[in-house]
Structures are given as structure tokens and as C-alpha cells.
Amino acid sequence: xxxxxxxxxxxxxxxxxxxxxxxxxxxxxxxxxxxxxxxxxxxxxxxxxxxxxxxxxxxxxxxxxxxxxxxxxxxxxxxxxxxxxxxxxxxxxxxxxxxxxxxxxxxxxxxxxxxxxxxxxxxxxxxxxxxxxxxxxxxxxxxxxxxxxxxxxxxxxxxxxxxxxxxxxxxxxxxxxxxxxxxxxxxxxxxxxxxxxxxxxxxxxxxxxxxxxxxxxxxxxxxxxxxxxxxxxxxxxxxxxxxxxxxx
Amino acid sequence: xxxxxxxxxxxxxxxxxxxxxxxxxxxxxxxxxxxxxxxxxxxxxxxxxxxxxxxxxxxxxxxxxxxxxxxxxxxxxxxxxxxxxxxxxxxxxxxxxxxxxxxxxxxxxxxxxxxxxxxxxxxxxxxxxxxxxxxxxxxxxxxxxxxxxxxxxxxxxxxxxxxxxxxxxxxxxxxxxxxxxxxxxxxxxxxxxxxxxxxxxxxxxxxxxxxxxxxxxxxxxxxxxxxxxxxxxxxxxxxxxxxxxxxx
DNA sequence: CTATCAGATTGATCTGCGTCAAATACCCGA
DNA sequence: TCGGGTATTTGACGCAGATCAATCTGATAG
Numbered sequence: 350x351x352x353x354x355x356x357x358x359x360x361x362x363x364x365x366x367x368x369x370x371x372x373x374x375x376x377x378x379x380x381x382x383x384x385x386x387x388x389x390x391x392x393x394x395x396x397x398x399x400x401x402x403x404x405x406x407x408x409x410x411x412x413x414x415x416x417x418x419x420x421x422x423x424x425x426x427x428x429x430x431x432x433x434x435x436x437x438x439x440x441x442x443x444x445x446x447x448x449x450x451x452x453x454x455x456x457x458x459x460x461x462x463x464x465x466x467x468x469x470x471x472x473x474x475x476x477x478x479x480x481x482x483x484x485x486x487x488x489x490x491x492x493x494x495x496x497x498x499x500x501x502x503x504x505x506x507x508x509x510x511x512x513x514x515x516x517x518x519x520x521x522x523x524x525x526x527x528x529x530x531x532x533x534x535x536x537x538x539x540x541x542x543x544x545x546x547x548x549x550x551x552x553x554x555x556x557x558x559x560x561x562x563x564x565x566x567x568x569x570x571x572x573x574x575x576x577x578x579x580x581x582x583x584x585x586x587x588x589x590x591x592x593x594x595x596x597x
Numbered sequence: 598x599x600x601x602x603x604x605x606x607x608x609x610x611x612x613x614x615x616x617x618x619x620x621x622x623x624x625x626x627x628x629x630x631x632x633x634x635x636x637x638x639x640x641x642x643x644x645x646x647x648x649x650x651x652x653x654x655x656x657x658x659x660x661x662x663x664x665x666x667x668x669x670x671x672x673x674x675x676x677x678x679x680x681x682x683x684x685x686x687x688x689x690x691x692x693x694x695x696x697x698x699x700x701x702x703x704x705x706x707x708x709x710x711x712x713x714x715x716x717x718x719x720x721x722x723x724x725x726x727x728x729x730x731x732x733x734x735x736x737x738x739x740x741x742x743x744x745x746x747x748x749x750x751x752x753x754x755x756x757x758x759x760x761x762x763x764x765x766x767x768x769x770x771x772x773x774x775x776x777x778x779x780x781x782x783x784x785x786x787x788x789x790x791x792x793x794x795x796x797x798x799x800x801x802x803x804x805x806x807x808x809x810x811x812x813x814x815x816x817x818x819x820x821x822x823x824x825x826x827x828x829x830x831x832x833x834x835x836x837x838x839x840x841x842x843x844x845x
Numbered sequence: 846c847t848a849t850c851a852g853a854t855t856g857a858t859c860t861g862c863g864t865c866a867a868a869t870a871c872c873c874g875a
Numbered sequence: 876t877c878g879g880g881t882a883t884t885t886g887a888c889g890c891a892g893a894t895c896a897a898t899c900t901g902a903t904a905g
Contacts, residue, residue: 421742423836424836429750442735444732444735473728479727480721483691483730483731490734490741491696493745494680494698494741497679497741497748498677498679500748501748505891539853540854547749548750549892549893550893552853552854552892552894554853555853555855556855558854571901572852572900788883788884797863798862799882799883801862803882803883804884820870820882
């Protein structure tokens with residue numbers, strides 16, 4: 350669902366240009382049939398809210414294109430991002446009717462939705478789907494816990510470096526340019542969204558990005574296009590165990 | 598698994614003094630039989646590590662008594678708690694062999710363990726167990742996300758107030774003294790463990806507890822025994838939506 | 846080409862929390 | 876009861892990051 354290191358098993362259904370990661374690859378055909386019957390598409394404009402916290406959410410979905418975020422907010426407006434949804438990621442709570450956070454499109458977003466009740470019924474009939482979802486949810490829980498370490502204990506510079514290497518890794522796993530020292534990608538987030546991700550202010554984000562640029566850890570073409578000349582360097586700036594990543 | 602608002606369905610197996618929350622109540626008898634065959638007990642002393650990060654973990658388990666924590670650590674020793682296990686909570690990753698964090702006993706702990714392979718086989722045979730685990734994992738993911746909001750956006754005072762009301766709520770759901778304005782409980786954590794939970798230093802924790810005491814939000818008998826004269830007051834100090842809790 | 850506006854950068858200043866250090870309370874065994 | 880070690884409190888001080896404010900950049904529409 351978010352921040353996965355490695356794309357898990359998944360299947361391509363019908364005319365969707367992506368592979369839905371919620372469903373197991375081993376038995377594509379049967380589920381494809383069933384899914385076709387209950388799926389539909391919805392598109393959202395940049396900035397639009399997809400689901401409000403506490404609202405009824407009567408579908409589960411995969412992101413087909415664009416970026417969506419999960420955020421939580423305090424009464425006075427302080428907001429924290431708690432999930433980042435990139436194409437092929439899954440949203441929804443089979444078994445529960447509402448989520449305690451807002452889902453927002455940060456770019457134009459196309460989602461492939463499945464009506465919840467039929468989806469849940471299919472889950473009951475095909476047990477390995479529940480197991481597949483359990484797997485994914487456990488992965489996401491691990492990601493959330495790594496994120497907690499970042500929020501609770503890392504410095505601003507480490508936070509930025511961590512975010513950059515997460516985005517780079519995500520990109521790499523899509524483009525299959527793994528294990529390169531050099532890496533080039535576009536930031537899918539504004540400075541403000543990055544701040545909400547990291548528990549910082551957008552000014553601090555900007556300053557730390559400038560600092561990383563000044564120190565030669567990254568290069569920028571425009572505001573969003575990033576070149577990392579040495580991923581090892583970036584990852585050691587991130588403060589994690591140095592061997593935790595995709596690079597030998 | 599941790600920080601649940603409401604104790605979910607669960608079952609009592611054999612001579613365990615607790616109800617294991619990992620297993621559905623609807624069909625107790627069958628699973629009881631199966632679980633009896635593969636379970637065993639392990640006890641740990643306060644301070645002892647139950648599982649090291651990256652170690653093989655060949656069992657899943659429920660906490661019977663005592664308190665255990667999940668923690669993640671950076672190379673230089675900064676540590677962040679990412680899970681708090683109270684009696685009846687579940688640990689383990691069916692489907693995966695290792696967890697990326699340390700599990701530590703903070704008090705003497707007794708765990709009721711199930712060997713992983715047989716447990717997973719039982720999961721395959723009884724599909725609603727996977728669904729039950731999915732449910733629990735989703736709850737835990739929600740809790741982790743609320744925790745992220747706390748780590749990223751709350752002040753030290755709000756963090757302390759949040760932790761106190763979480764512990765109070767947890768206690769309340771066990772003792773069934775829900776919906777009282779006044780609440781009395783023991784802190785199960787040292788100041789240092791609280792600091793690791795909240796992403797603070799132990800000095801800041803101590804200072805903020807003193808401040809809450811000075812301001813009449815809480816009273817202390819000794820270091821650990823807490824009286825909250827007005828839960829509404831405490832919860833508004835915590836900064837959440839005021840209606841998010843157990844009180845009307 | 847210029848006006849406009851959102852996003853981003855940069856600077857100056859302030860402050861909450863961390864750091865370092867010392868004092869105090871508490872627990873348990875001898 | 877005393878001693879020693881651990882948990883906790885409290886104080887003084889400094890700094891990372893927040894806040895407030897001004898400027899700059901770049902994309903888009905007219």
C-alpha cells in the first residue's frame with residue numbers, strides 16, 4: 350500500500366494499465382472474472398479530497414495514476430501525512446466502513462474501485478486473498494514503524510535524506526534501474542507535502558534541500574528533478590543501517 | 598495487537614489465564630483443539646530481549662502477563678518505541694520469518710507461543726483466522742498512524758497527555774470502568790520508556806509530568822500511580838478531537 | 846511580452862526541547 | 876537500619892527547527 354521496498358505479487362485486470370497489488374497472481378483468471386463485474390473508475394483533480402475522515406467509504410481501490418495521500422489533522426490545523434499512495438497502491442478497509450483519515454489527491458488521480466460488499470464476499474470465497482491482504486498490511490505496518498522512527502528520532506537533514514532515498518528506491522523498483530550508484534528521479538511532492546510527510550515546516554524542508562545541494566549530496570534541475578550522484582552517500586546521510594537498502 | 602480501543606473477539610485456550618485476541622470466538626472448540634497441540638510457554642525477565650531485529654522468529658505469541666515493547670534503533674543508539682504489548686496482545690508475522698525490530702520485556706513477561714509453521718498451516722485451513730488477523734493488523738495500522746500524528750505534530754505536553762489517556766483507556770477497557778470522569782491507574786513504563794514511546798528525552802518527560810501535576814491535570818501517588826480527576830480535561834490537553842474517546 | 850499567482854527560497858529572530866550536570870527519592874539486600 | 880545503585884527531578888544553558896516576513900522563480904493566461 351505505501352512505501353513498499355519491493356513490488357509484491359499482483360495481477361493485471363482487464364483494461365487497467367496497472368497491476369493491482371491486492372490480488373494474488375497465482376490464480377489470475379478466476380478473480381479477474383469476478384473483479385471485472387464489480388469494478389469501476391473514478392478520477393479526481395489535484396487537490397480534491399477523495400474520502401473525508403469519518404465518512405462512509407463504500408469501496409476499496411487501487412491507484413492507477415497520480416499521487417494520493419492519507420493525512421490526519423489536529424483541530425488547530427496541524428497536519429501529518431500518514432500514508433503516501435503511488436500507482437498500484439491499495440486503499441481501503443475490508444471489514445470496516447470508515448477510515449480515520451483523509452484521502453486527498455495531490456495530483457490528478459485515476460482510481461480503479463471495487464464496490465466493498467462484493468469485494469468482501471469475494472474475499473470470503475477465496476481465502477488466499479485475505480492472506481494476500483494480510484501480507485500487504487503487515488508490510489505497510491512495517492513501513493509505518495520505520496516512519497515512526499523517522500518522525501521521533503531523526504534530524505531534519507536525516508529526514509530529508511530518508512525521504513529522497515525512499516522515493517528513489519520506489520522509482521528504481523518501477524524502472525528496474527536497481528543497484529546503480531547514480532539515480533535520477535522527479536519528486537512527486539511539493540515542499541509543503543514533504544513537510545507534512547516528515548513532521549517539519551516547509552521552510553525547514555527547503556533549507557535542508559538547499560544544504561544537501563550545497564554539500565553535493567544531490568543536484569537539482571528545476572525544483573523537482575533530482576539527481577543523486579551517489580546513493581550510498583545519500584543513504585548514509587539518512588542515518589539508517591547502511592546495509593538496509595537496495596545497494597550492495 | 599497494540600493500543601486497541603476496544604478488546605476484539607478472542608478466545609480462551611486451555612489453561613491460559615488470558616483470552617488470545619488473535620483467534621475468532623465464533624468457533625472456539627475446533628481451534629482450541631488445534632492450538633493446544635502446538636502451544637508452549639516462555640517467560641522472560643525484565644530487561645531481557647525476546648527477539649532481536651533480523652533474528653529468525655519461529656513462533657507467534659500472545660502476552661499472558663507483563664509488558665513488552667517493540668523498538669527500532671539507529672546506529673548511534675537513538676531508539677524509538679514502535680509498539681507496546683500489554684497482556685492479550687499478539688506478536689508475530691505469519692508469512693514472514695523475521696521482524697525488523699527488537700522485542701524486549703520491560704517487566705517480567707510470560708508469553709504463550711505457537712510454533713509458526715503449524716500456526717500458518719492452521720491459518721490456511723481455517724480462512725476466517727486470516728481475516729481475523731487482517732482485522733487486527735488493520736487496527737494496529739490505524740493505531741500506528743495516530744502515533745505518527747503524535748510524533749510528528751504534537752508538543753511535549755500534548756504527547757504526555759496523549760500517552761496518559763491511552764494508558765487510562767486501555768486500563769478502563771480491562772476494568773470496565775468506562776465513562777467515568779475520574780480515573781486511577783498505574784503507569785506501566787519508566788520515564789525512559791515513555792520518552793522512547795513519545796520521541797522525547799526522559800528529562801522532558803519528567804518536566805512535563807511535573808507541569809501537568811502543578812496545573813492540576815493529574816495527581817501522583819509515588820512515581821507511578823496516577824489519578825486523573827477529570828478525563829475530559831486530560832483529553833483536551835492531548836490535542837485530539839475532543840469526541841474521539843470513550844467519554845460522551 | 847507581461848501580469849499574475851502559487852510554489853520555493855532565504856533571512857532574522859524566537860523558543861521548545863535537548864544536553865549536561867547535580868541533587869534527590871526510592872528500592873532492595875545485607 | 877544502613878549502603879549502594881537506579882530512577883527521577885530540577886536547574887542552567889545552547890541549539891535545531893519554528894515563526895514571521897520578504898523576495899525570487901517559473902508556469903500559465905491573456
